[in-house]
Amino acid sequence: MTNKEKISERLATLCVHQGVNKDDTFNAVITPIYATSTFAFEAPGKTKGHDYSRTSNPTRSALEECLAALEGGAAASATSTGMSATATVMHLLPAGAHVIAGHDIYGGTYRLFSSILPQRGISFSFVDMGDPENVRDAIRPETKAVWIETPSNPLLNLVDIKAVCNIASENGLISMVDNTFMSPYFQRPFELGADLVIHSTTKYLNGHSDVVGGAIISKSAETGAKVAALTNALGTCCAPFDAWLVLRGVKTLPCRMKAHNENAMSLALFLDGRDEVEKVYYPGLESHPDHELAKKQMTGFGGMLSFDIKGGSDAAFKFIGELTLYAFAESLGGVESLIEHPDSMSHASMDLAARRAAGIKEGNIRVSVGIEDAADLVADMERAFAAL
Numbered sequence: 001m002t003n004k005e006k007i008s009e010r011l012a013t014l015c016v017h018q019g020v021n022k023d024d025t026f027n028a029v030i031t032p033i034y035a036t037s038t039f040a041f042e043a044p045g046k047t048k049g050h051d052y053s054r055t056s057n058p059t060r061s062a063l064e065e066c067l068a069a070l071e072g073g074a075a076a077s078a079t080s081t082g083m084s085a086t087a088t089v090m091h092l093l094p095a096g097a098h099v100i101a102g103h104d105i106y107g108g109t110y111r112l113f114s115s116i117l118p119q120r121g122i123s124f125s126f127v128d129m130g131d132p133e134n135v136r137d138a139i140r141p142e143t144k145a146v147w148i149e150t151p152s153n154p155l156l157n158l159v160d161i162k163a164v165c166n167i168a169s170e171n172g173l174i175s176m177v178d179n180t181f182m183s184p185y186f187q188r189p190f191e192l193g194a195d196l197v198i199h200s201t202t203k204y205l206n207g208h209s210d211v212v213g214g215a216i217i218s219k220s221a222e223t224g225a226k227v228a229a230l231t232n233a234l235g236t237c238c239a240p241f242d243a244w245l246v247l248r249g250v251k252t253l254p255c256r257m258k259a260h261n262e263n264a265m266s267l268a269l270f271l272d273g274r275d276e277v278e279k280v281y282y283p284g285l286e287s288h289p290d291h292e293l294a295k296k297q298m299t300g301f302g303g304m305l306s307f308d309i310k311g312g313s314d315a316a317f318k319f320i321g322e323l324t325l326y327a328f329a330e331s332l333g334g335v336e337s338l339i340e341h342p343d344s345m346s347h348a349s350m351d352l353a354a355r356r357a358a359g360i361k362e363g364n365i366r367v368s369v370g371i372e373d374a375a376d377l378v379a380d381m382e383r384a385f386a387a388l
């Protein structure tokens with residue numbers, strides 16, 4: 001029923017066709033939502049491939065097949081949220097394991113790593129991964145994995161995935177890459193040496209801000225089987241309806257990513273050099289310290305940018321309050337533009353010292369640039385600056 005074989009090497013074709021679980025009963029062109037908890041056995045030990053929806057479900061399997069093909073991995077497990085994907089992969093590690101992560105990762109991931117998992121015997125070092133040698137220096141005898149998030153959230157710092165994965169493999173560590181910000185359209189971590197790719201499918205993969213979901217893609221079938229056993233044992237899988245929404249969203253991933261990228265570039269150029277703005281963080285700008293690395297390891301610069309407004313949080317809130325096209329909301333990766341204040345919102349789960357150590361200032365404003373007309377997005381900001 002499913003296309004187990006990869007049907008193309010080309011991403012746009014894969015997005016539309018891979019994992020489309022055609023319906024044999026009515027020839028539906030779109031994968032149906034199999035809203036069922038359980039599946040009847042045909043005989044003892046004999047099923048049509050599924051027995052219970054926590055273990056597997058045809059709609060979810062279709063999405064998993066699609067995501068594995070998009071990232072170029074051997075297997076994928078679709079989970080209920082990005083955080084459940086992260087929590088699940090941490091169960092691959094034994095008690096007593098030590099993990100090295102970037103110091104400027106997503107606030108929710110930082111909270112899991114700094115205050116929840118240490119209570120379960122897994123410890124973390126948070127390092128500036130801008131210099132891969134900091135990873136090597138943090139390795140201890142009990143280190144088992146490296147967690148890479150690039151570009152980082154919200155300051156868009158880059159990690160050299162290939163360099164860090166090389167250090168990981170030389171030292172027998174599992175390399176895990178959160179590829180949420182770029183999506184497989186712009187960044188392909190397996191080609192740079194990663195072992196596992198993690199997504200919040202809530203963001204670009206779904207792209208319509210109408211679902212929360214996650215995914216774990218494994219480079220090897222062996223790790224994929226371990227991850228599938230974990231999602232089944234922990235119950236972190238996603239529901240069939242949520243899988244269907246993501247599967248639908250993925251079909252337009254290339255068109256959306258191109259539009260996000262173009263609009264973010266226009267906004268970054270508009271913000272860069274404005275009197276009210278202290279600094280713009282966007283890897284597509286030539287002034288970005290990692291611009292050369294961005295050109296090397298990504299095929300686009302993405303739809304996320306942030307900037308420091310002069311005047312701290314008061315100015316930030318006033319500016320945001322003047323906007324009409326940008327929703328004042330957390331999250332990212334949807335077709336509509338969103339704007340938020342990391343210091344009090346997305347990164348409030350990091351303590352103040354950790355936020356400042358990561359370089360997040362009071363006046364930092366993060367934008368998830370949508371696919372509206374770029375001129376309208378610029379004009380709305382121009383008006384908000386004028387009102388300050």
Ligand SMILES: Cc1ncc(COP(=O)(O)O)c(C=O)c1O
Nearest residue numbers: 081082083106180200202212213
């Ligand atoms: C980079 C990144 N990874 C993971 C997550 C967590 O995903 P979710 O909110 O789907 O649990 C987020 C959420 O914002 C994120 O930005």
